[in-house]
Amino acid sequence: MGKRNTYSVGGNTLSVIEMGDSADPVAIFLHGIPASAELWRSSMSRIAQDGWYCMAPDLPGFGQTEIKVKDPSAYTLEGMAKLLLQWMMQEGLGEVWLISHDIGGGVAQWMLSEKPLLFTKATxxxxxxxxxWPVKDVAPMIKAAKTKMFAWMALLGFFKKKDLHRAIAKTFRQQPIEMDEFECIFYDGKFSNFQRAKKFQKMLRSLDNKYTQEILGKLSLVNVPVQLVWAMDDIYQPWGISGVMLKEAFPKATVTQIHNCGHFLQIDDVDSYTEALLR
Incomplete structure (x- = not known):
């Protein structure tokens, strides 16, 4: 289902899952932590059937994307945004629907602020x-990464697959996440393979909410239609905190609330989620 393409962008390799007819308008999907572009496969399949060419890149530090240029800023939210904007302009991608989740939403905020004319709408x-953010489940990993111990801890087996699976599974309300799906979307070597863990560590070290605090006040200047589709049983980014912040930042945004659904709504309730996106 779908295909993976790679793009050389500024000396780096961007890996992108793509689905649909390339003649259709483009929708770009940005994942969060600790997922990869694999998070979006089910949603992309349905959106593609509605006449969109769907593209989901692995963000720097995740999946199959490789940052080859020695620039630590490439792993910051701003650096990720600049890489993706460079890719979009390089490939002639415009009039794009930008769909984002978790820290991918922070990247999207920067992209919209920097190049709003590339987008027709954003979700x-x-x-x-x-x-x-960062949330309490991620904070210890960031602390370990800042001392460059995360990758060694992964190599030594500190991050037990069954424990991480249990932690992710507790966020789901409707669809239980099976181990094979968990491995593909969330685990994928970053908690066990030394080289992949080192890549993930570089991203963790760069996480800083100064980037989202800095951009928040500029979002009201973005003249792009915005949609907020929110899972209301989210223990990580609850509506009353981050959702309300974005509603105030984008005062004309439309809001769809999905009840009895946890943080990873793309797979917890894919039917309600894709229906809300396309409504």
């Missing part, structure tokens, strides 16, 4: 905003 789902 944020359970996105970070302002100082709503």
């Amino acid at each position: 944020f789902s359970n996105s970070i905003a302002g100082d709503s």
